[in-house]
Amino acid sequence: MAEERTINPVMKQVLELGPPILFFIVYLRIKDNEYEYFGETYSGLIVATVMFIPLILLAIGAMWALSGKISRMQVFTAVMVVFFGGLTAYLNDDRFIKIKTTIVYGLFSGLLGIGLLRGQSWLAFIMGELVPMKDEGWMILTRRLCAGFAVLAIANEVIWRTMSEETWVTIETFGFPIVLMVFLFAQFAALQPYMIEPEGEEDSS
Numbered sequence: 001m002a003e004e005r006t007i008n009p010v011m012k013q014v015l016e017l018g019p020p021i022l023f024f025i026v027y028l029r030i031k032d033n034e035y036e037y038f039g040e041t042y043s044g045l046i047v048a049t050v051m052f053i054p055l056i057l058l059a060i061g062a063m064w065a066l067s068g069k070i071s072r073m074q075v076f077t078a079v080m081v082v083f084f085g086g087l088t089a090y091l092n093d094d095r096f097i098k099i100k101t102t103i104v105y106g107l108f109s110g111l112l113g114i115g116l117l118r119g120q121s122w123l124a125f126i127m128g129e130l131v132p133m134k135d136e137g138w139m140i141l142t143r144r145l146c147a148g149f150a151v152l153a154i155a156n157e158v159i160w161r162t163m164s165e166e167t168w169v170t171i172e173t174f175g176f177p178i179v180l181m182v183f184l185f186a187q188f189a190a191l192q193p194y195m196i197e198p199e200g201e202e203d204s205s
Contacts, residue, residue, distance in 0.1 A: 007067040015063050019055040023048055024173045045094050053085045080104055098160040101172055102153045109149035112142050137194025141187055148183055152176060
């Protein structure tokens with residue numbers, strides 16, 4: 001097993017945010033173009049999607065090389081991008097990359113919902129070591145995030161089916177991640193009463 005190492009926070013942000021931003025820039029430059037390969041004509045979105053696949057794999061590989069670890073979320077994201085991006089290119093149909101977001105958010109919501117039906121917070125199992133919080137707080141956060149992912153999945157379906165391609169790409173690249181980040185920050189702030197303070201802080205107080 002590779003030894004875990006501390007990675008520069010700036011480099012970490014570059015590796016995490018760089019691929020989607022580059023995808024967006026490339027898409028804007030070629031969105032109105034068509035490209036012919038092996039007798040097939042591909043749209044700018046499909047070509048940008050194909051270029052995004054090696055970018056995200058290289059970023060995750062660099063993250064592993066620098067830190068000695070990669071998260072389950074990064075692995076899952078890479079698998080989904082490769083699978084749906086590959087289907088998009090192979091079938092020359094951009095609907096597959098568009099429904100990827102729906103499936104990802106829907107799967108997250110469904111998995112959290114299954115845990116809730118079992119009286120468990122699977123979110124606590126994944127994030128418990130990073131955010132010490134009482135079981136009651138984890139259950140509240142899990143219920144809210146389960147609903148939040150479901151809303152994002154529905155929103156993605158509505159957006160890509162009713163709005164322009166460029167609008168969907170913009171919301172997919174920036175809108176959904178920002179909404180999710182703000183939502184999580186708001187939830188953690190609201191759940192402060194359930195947070196468990198480190199023992200050192202409790203002793204000093």
